[in-house]
Amino acid sequence: MPTSESEPQREGINYCGFCNSKIQRFSEHMFRKHKTHDEVTQIWELKAKSSERKKAMEALRMEHIKLNNAKGASPIVARRLKDGESADVMSACKYCSILFRKKILHRHENKCGLKPDVTGQGNLDGILKIMANGHKDDLYQQILKDDTFLQFGKFLMDNKGQGEEDSDSEGEDTEIDMKTQNVIREKLRQMARIKMRMEEIEKLEISLVDIFKKCNWDIFKAAVFNESGIGKKKTSLRP
Secondary structure, three states: OOOOOOOOEOOOOEEEOOOOEEEOOHHHHHHHHOOOOHHHHHHHOOOOOOHHHHHHHHHHHHHHHHHHHHOOOOOEEOOOOOOOOOHHHEEEOOOOOOEEEHHHHHHHHHHOOOOOOOOOOOOOHHHHHHHHOOOOOHHHHHHHHOHHHHHHHHHHHHHHOOOOOOOOOOOOHHHOOHHHHHHHHHHHHHHHHHHHHHHHHHOOOOOHHHHOOHHHHHHHHHHHHHHHOOOOOOOOOOO
16 A cells, blocks of 8 residues: 555665665675665675674664655654554654654664764763863864863773772872873864864864774874974884
């Protein structure tokens, strides 16, 4: 039975944003048809059948489904509607936009592949305070607008700010001496400098995560050389 364009469908339970088509086997389609795309290439380079590859492919699948459902036409649902069942029983996941029955939506949202990973995030007040004690320039603004910088700073606090006697503390600001605070602040500022240099070279905005992608290695190397003043002949950096 034909369905209207806006009615939830399960035929073609996945969506490919590269070729704008509904598909069944997402990972197989990606590796066969779109292996040259940077996102797919990075997943392909991961160990076959590893949990890392599975998680990366699932995250990409969710991103493409979210892209499809955001259009409002033929939204992808987790389960087909029963005969006579109203679409009102469905509700979209706030992370991936896939439609689920309202009574089970919360179960999916708890394990959704696009749900932000808050493990170990803790309170960011400490790292914000450390950054506020430094220069409030363009680098400072770059760090504040990218949460990944703050999470990296929190990670440095947790690993450098704990004394042997206070290992159970959460890396609180009071446990970190001034010298360590300066080291953490400068590390974040150095990464912000590299990010800004890469944006100048690439002529587009990137995130902290993009800095470490293998496909951006040449841009990263050029940014490091530019920032440090290393001559063109000294190209001994390796990925």
